[in-house]
Amino acid sequence: MASENPVIETRDLTIQFGGHVAVNQVSCAFYPGTLTSIVGPNGAGKTTWFNLISGQLRPTSGQVLLHGEDISRLPAPTRADKGLGRAFQLTNLFPNLTVLENTRLAVASRYNIGYNFWNMAARRQDITDKAMHYLTQVKLAHRADYVANGLPHGDQRKLEVGLLLALEPEVFMFDEPTAGMSVDEVPIILDLIADIKAREDKVVLLVEHKMDVVRSLSDRIVVLHNGELVADGEPAEVIASPVVQEAYLGAAQDETEQA
Amino acid sequence: MIHSLLSGDYPRSRLLTVLLIAIFIGLALGPFLFSGTVAFRTMGLIVVFILVVAAYDLMLGYTHVVSFAHLMFFGFGAYGVAMALDSMGSNFTAIAVGTGASLLASIVVALLLGLLSLRVKAIFFALVTLAIAFSFMVLVNQLYTLTGGEDGMRVAVPRELGPAFRLDEPLTGFSLLGWLWGVVTNPLGLVEVTREAFFDVRANGRLLMYYVSFVITLVLFLGMLRLVNSPFGRVLLAIRENEFRAEALGYRTVYYRTAVVVLASALATIGGVMFALVTRYITPESTLDFELAVFVLLMCVIGGMGTLYGAVIGATVFLIAQNYLQDLLGVLSGWMEHVPVLAMAAPLFGSDRWLLWFGVLFVLSVYFFPTGIVGQLREWAARRSRAGEELVEGEKVDEPASHGA
Incomplete structure (x- = not known):
């Protein structure tokens, strides 16, 4: 290697x-x-x-x-x-936006559509689908319509990881x-990290x-x-x-x- | 159709929907529903300030960019078109040139301001905009040969937009408030009251100008609604919520902030042009004053920041209060003078004390409705529908349990 x-x-x-x-x-x-x-x-x-x-x-x-x-x-x-994708130690989300909107922002960044000011964001079903895909991975799909701020700490940590996944970085x-996750939540995140590592072209720090x-x-x-x-x-x-x-x-x- | 027009951003509250429809109808048919020059002037101001406040909300409510220079761009438009009409004569070419030149000036200055926000933090940006706005005001006051200084300048609108331009056919309006007042005070003379409620609408160029402004504001408002619901608008929200994270996700937030400052300034400029053409007289006090900048901020906050519909509600409520609270207070203090105990307090309710009472109303409204009128109405509606959902869900959850038993 x-x-x-x-x-x-x-x-x-x-x-x-x-x-x-x-x-x-x-x-x-x-x-x-x-x-x-x-x-x-x-x-x-x-x-x-x-x-x-x-x-x-x-x-x-x-x-x-x-x-x-x-x-x-x-x-x-x-x-x-x-x-270069980064998840933060202190939870760093968009507090008053929904879990889905948080994730869509990460997906939209990769699609480079931020400067599109005329189409309705809600009509981009492909981006919503992608976002839901990543939310499912971090076991947050059922919380998609919650405001990020209102999530329990462990779920906020999961969303933090979800945003990083949605960026699909190298x-x-x-x-x-x-940090601060309950014992039964930790394996979810560790399995995800192990999955990323298994993809040969990615670097994980x-x-x-x-x-x-x-x-x-x-x-x-x-x-x-x-x-x-x-x-x-x-x-x-x-x-x-x-x-x-x-x-x-x-x-x-x-x-x-x-x- | 409606979904596309409103960009999927519905009022999300039944009461708010009713209010917005009432305002829309009130402004669309206004000249035929409310008689009198004060009413006509107030409607013209509401139409102009809905645009100006909505544009301000793009910065303040959606992106958390605090700018005190918004009124300066408004002044660019007002003085730009007034000076062009003054020097080129009262024709439409002058309006086009004045609008174009002031838009260009606005975009250049807003670009510089936006790039400045790259270098300085929010509070310094606000202070810099304040300083620039003040220097522009001083400039307008000093260059009295061009701007009329503190006396202001008459806007020589083309004949087609002025009172001299008359339609041949007389138009008839129906005074809604007069009729309602008549029905209450004189319920027996319904026929007479109804007959008296009809009034002649002066079908002149000012009416035409009013409707031109109305259509411009409507179109631009729907455009802004589309903007805030586009991917671009979502990034603005992201910047408001957490600029640091928006950058970490790959958004160059400086470009977005600059874009929104330029856009809001250009819209304020158009608002200024409309203001000059509607009111036909501009002074530094009516276009650039710091007090007016605070009023725009208040309209935005009262209506509800970050909702755009808040601009409609806020501008309407504020301007009606500004124009009619004085009358109301005058009536109130006149009445109090005749009551022995209350006579002492009557001067407190004098019509020139309207700002005091408006201040009290403002403090109360911010205390009880921190998210503004629109935010509060939406919250109530959401709470009600959530309560409804929980009921339904509760039934669903109960089912398997009863099967198990």
């Missing part, structure tokens, strides 16, 4: 907020058909790194490459058009997709705290600590490595020892 060309790559990617270096010289490449988990303690810079890749932030220095093209200066919408970026999830899904684990990339490799070997034990699991172990 490493012999193929990377889809997305960061080179010496750095961002500084005042005196604080949130992401420091991170270089990493991601290949099609693989699922990479990004782990690290809170404040390690995982979400900031995601923001740099999907365009919500611009780097202080370094590059983001998509199929070898430098996209680090492009705005977020352009990157989304180029196939690179799927999940930021803690199962996953920020996740639940180590059992990470271990079962990942082809590869990248560890960030204090904004730096400290480990990168096969799941078993990364989890076992001393640097990870110290940086990530260290604190937890100390606590258990004390207890």
Whole structure:
């Protein structure tokens, strides 16, 4: 797999907020058909790194490459058009629109019909059908007419994932997709992620705290600590490595020892 | 047919439907239903401001772009056409040139404003529009050789649109309010009351201009209704709800915001042209004043932001209140002066205090109907139909249970 060309790559990617270096010289490449988990303690810079890749932030220095093209200066919408899809850690929906309308907006973006100001949106049955297809995947079809705001937290998380699916990107970026979900909802999302991974041409990046999830899904684990990339490799070997034990699991172990 | 005309965006409330139909009929047949110059003037203003407020709602209600320069574009249209008529003579070419030039100016300035919104956050954008609108007002006041300054300027409309242009056949109207008033006060003299209710409608160029404005507003309103229900309109809603996410989905929100600012400004310009031609006299106070900008905002909020129908209701309610609340208060205070205890409070209800009472009404309406008249009516209708649905669903759920038992 490493012999193929990377889809997305960061080179010496750095961002500084005042005196604080949130992401420091991170270089990493991601290949099609693989699922990479990004782990690290809170404040390690995982979400900031995601923001740099999907365009919500611009780097202080370094590059983001998509199929070898430098996209680090492009705005977020352009990157989304180029196939970078992002789901957010904090639920980030269109609160007063219905679940269906939320999803249709994602589908319509891919169809590039946003500038059509004369046809009735409701008459585009193809877009509604597509949207319903993705809502069925995230088990929200029965809630299509609900206002997003009125959904329980777990359903909002599912819709967040549904919007990403509806964008049909080449690179799927999940930021803690199962955070705050109930135990019986988590497998729905994990199965969906596993399905995406099974499609050979997609790249999946996953920020996740639940180590059992990470271990079962990942082809590869990248560890960030204090904004730096400290480990990168096969799941078993990364989890076992001393640097990870110290940086990530260290604190937890100390606590258990004390207890 | 109706589905296409309204772009599938129905009033979704029985009472709202009744109100809208009443307003539509009232404006369509207005000159033949309401007698008097005040009524005619009020109807003309309602027609113009429905367009202006609906255009404002595209920005404020649908996209959450707060602009105080809307009235400036209105002024572009009003002064553009007035100056063209002044310098080129009272003909239709002058109207076309004035409209075209002011539309062009509006589009250029709105484009610059829209691109500015790329750089600055919402609150700064609002402040910048306020500053620009103020400087335009100062400019109009200072350039009195061109604009008449604070005295304003007479709009020399072509003869065909003025009072001098008369139809040969006299038209007859039937004064609805006069008749109703007569029926109540003099129920026995029904024949006489009915005969008195008929009045002559002055079939002149002003009536023609009124109907031209009516048709323009109707067509543009239906166009806007189509716009907000198009995929483009959906993106505007997405920007209102969560601009950050709209960008993450791939929408270049700056382009959309610029487009909506340009469009709303162009529509306000057309509204300004109509205003100048309908009222035939414009001053900075009647076209550009900050107070008027606040009134437009109020009409939008009272009617219900983000509903377009709210613009119709809001403009109608506000302008009727503005023109008739004074009369009503005058009657009220006159009556109070004769009552011993209430006489002290009578000055509070003087007709020049209408703005005070309108303010009270506004505060109450925002408190009790935060989503505006249209929003509230729709909410009630939705609650009622939901209650109905739950009843039906409850029956369905009960069935299998009874089978099980």
